[in-house]
Amino acid sequence: MTTETLLIELGTEELPPKALSKLATVFFEQIKTQLESADLGYETIKWFASPRRLAVQVNALVAKQADKAVEKRGPAVNVAFDADGNPTKAAEGWARSNGITVAEADRLTTDKGEWLLHKAVQAGKTVHELIPAIVVNALNKLPIPKPMRWGAERIQFIRPTHTLTMMYGSEIIAGEALGVQSSNQLQGHRFHHKGLVTLDHADNYQSVLESAFVIADYQQRKALIESQVAKVAADIGGNAIVDADLLEEVTSINEWPVTLVGTFDEEFLSVPAEPLIYSMQDHQKYFPVRDNNGNLMNKFIFVANIESKEPQQVIFGNEKVIRPRLADAEFFFKTDKKQSLESRLTTLDSVLFQKQLGTLKDKSERIAQLSQFIAEQLNENSADAYRAGLLSKTDLMSDMVLEFPQVQGTMGKYYAQHDGESAAIAQALEDQYRPRFSGDSLPEANIGCAVAIADKIDSLVGIFGINQPPKGDKDPFALRRAAIGVIRIIIEKQLNLDLSALISRSIELFADKLSNENTASDVLDFVMGRFKAFYQEQNINVDVIQAVLAKKPSAPLDFDKRIKAVSYFSQLAEAETLAAANKRVGNILAKFDGELFQSFNSELATEAEEQALAAAFAEISEKVAPFMANKDYQAALTELAQLKAPIDTFFDNVMVMSDDEAVKTNRLTLLNQVRACFFDIADISLLQ
Structure with a gap:
């Protein structure tokens, strides 16, 4: 069957850079899905995107459907x-x-x-018959939150459209989309190639555009920018700070990337690096540069969408633009230092945290007391923890943080150092927001851990306490992230803290502000629910997580030890049989409506197999006791696994539900004791 290359391209005005790759991939997926639904076979399919185009190229596409x-x-x-x-x-x-x-x-x-x-x-339809409708359908399904209209047209799209190219080999596929007729004309570079460029064959898409100063391949352009930035940084003796999101955005605003380096006055380096970096990245889309010692250099790398004959003029223009930005940061820093963090406490009263829960000052005072409580549990300096909690939100009232919200906490650290606060307090002010996202670093020291946990628990208790928990995908106070953050800090920093105690103390601090009588259980259940996602990311089986959740251990570090122990136990040869036995015992006990004995009575044991199980259990439980005392659950379960043989023999040879009530109750008492020993760690009957 005849095959040829299909090329589909929509030429537009500059597309939103932060949405470009998503638009391109959705367009690609829609085209791909529809081609496959139409039974149009092909070899490969690829997407392209640049500021002024979305495109898909399909290699060796069959000319028509089979009859x-x-x-x-x-x-x-x-x-x-x-x-x-x-x-x-x-x-x-x-x-x-x-x-x-x-x-x-x-x-x-x-x-x-x-x-x-x-x-x-x-009869099967041809590519010429099918493609126009496929393209229209794909465009209609693009994620466009705010479509726009242009001129006198009623057509809506994310940006005005100028060209539509649908070609099968060297043939133009007749059709229309968004008010534009298909042709073989493409937009070249806005400045380097005035007017349109003619595409003679779908195979030549990339080369034709490259002749018009456009690198259409998004990934190729991204890799080129990244390598250029790295080379330029190395040439000036530094290392570029390449933020992944910024790299994507720069790739999305350039069709013909040319990487240049600019310089700013060294005097600006007296300002903390973080606001300078954010200013360069967020405002100007520049890549900052650090020297080999990690210190910020007075250099910046930028990518121009033009190959200028006078690059120095382009550099000069960018240097001129960055100066007032950095001057603003310098001014904010100097101004903020005139006022101590402590003096800003009163201004927190003017900012509402949540109307039912009070102001930021109220929250700061609660965080301070809860931080102190946590520090006491950890045998840390409770006075430092209280002070750090009290000052934790004061930098939000500084000019620098108002201009650069991303540096909250970080600027608190610098201002605390300037005010003469202790190093522990200063570092805790920065650490309070950690971890800010999945995989982020944790607080450095335990004082920072105390403040970070206190801040997150306060938000969880407060919002649940006024009956406004997250619903669906709506989580305005980022409580899911806060819960995961608490779990990560306690487990990864090996902190011996109990969630129930923290939640109870937090509820006390809110006094009469909370209206939900079930706040404690609701918050604990919510945080416990985050454990599932936390461990699934570590490839822990769901049944292992459920087995531990059945115990509801409220100390995350203890929870983690149980998870690791049960995960290890589940891989043992004895695990399957013992899990089934525990389930069987649970079912039997559920149907028993009498009262068990306080302890197993050996005089009522008439069968050798029950005597053997009782003896084995007595010996093993004695060995298990010190392991349980030290919370060495893995060692405990390893010992308990030795009960497999006597339990199997017991069930094979002993009638549990004896006609003699005393004998039956005695046997159930023994089985319950065995099951309880396992259940002290987890409900292993839930293991699959």
């Missing part, structure tokens, strides 16, 4: 003909719709009766 044999069943014969054998209106209407007469129809006979049948061959 299909079609059978269309008509009315039953007893309905298709009247008593005289003449066709009824139902039969004639069906025949007409298929382009035949009733006499030309075949018959379909089954064990349920006989029907009229039309057999035909449906």
